[in-house]
Amino acid sequence: MNGHEVALALRTAYLSMHRRTNAITMSAGVTADQFVVLSALAHNRALTQRALAERTSSDPNTLRAMLILLEREGLIQRLPSPTDGRARTVALTIKGNRTFQKLWTQSESLRAELVSSLTKRESAQLLRLLQQLSEPAVTPRSSASRRTHVVAEAGAQ
């Protein structure tokens, strides 16, 4: 009944946040989307491109284009996976880590402001509702096929 309103509010909130993030991160020549990649790498010392794509809700091909740009800027590096000959692990460089830390600090007020109008209970609930909303998570060329697995497994039970 109010699905449309929720959808529009979700859009407005996301775009607003995205623009405000961009305004901060672009001071270091990094887009908001690239910042998401950097933050995922800062919390996981080394991820394959596919794993990184899933954690950032990105398409693998899109992510690859982003990684090429980040690599060109010397913020990340890609090394062959020691365990999987097909895969490449992605990690922050020293410079990438420095840039991320700087932007993380600069964006602290934004994150604080983001939930400033909400109580702790409200922001916790918002988080929960958003996570419920995005199930099943849709990530091209990853979740689609994986979901059929899950469905198959679930059906097999």
Added chain:
Amino acid sequence: MNGHEVALALRTAYLSMHRRTNAITMSAGVTADQFVVLSALAHNRALTQRALAERTSSDPNTLRAMLILLEREGLIQRLPSPTDGRARTVALTIKGNRTFQKLWTQSESLRAELVSSLTKRESAQLLRLLQQLSEPAVTPRSSASRRTHVVAEAGAQ
């Protein structure tokens, strides 16, 4: 404290919804973002480009590019505003209205599914929290300057 988690969840939820919407609307050659424009026009028989940009959380220049595409497809038309010589009012064509109605029907299950994991109270609260989150709303070349107005007015009180 959990601002980052909320930000990521917001991103994931939005991108997931956006992809699922696209999967439906592209059957009519319309992108998810264009569908947002069509739906805004369906609920407001005639809007200026600026008003439309604000209601869709779009940048005026971005919207113009979208309107050119929609006009080329014969889904919308732009007419000079009767009251403002600078402005142009945007409205759906018959074809645009038909396309919107068709896609609106086709996306009904998506909207239902979007809030299906939530109770009515939860979806209502999610809506409220999202709206709180996006204040102040950020829309390039509109809210920014207008906000200084609001601030100035508020400060003048």
Added chain:
DNA sequence: CGTATTTCAGCTGTACTGAGATAC
């Protein structure tokens, strides 16, 4: 064998910046 990961080429729509014309 089939599947998974990455690469590559190519494409489109989105989202801007900056400038200018015109009307309020």
Added chain:
DNA sequence: CGTATCTCAGTAGAGCTGAAATAC
């Protein structure tokens, strides 16, 4: 006058599709 609305040209990154090479 200053401001607002729109147009236009140009740019960049994001988000794909489809196909291929390679490794599991």
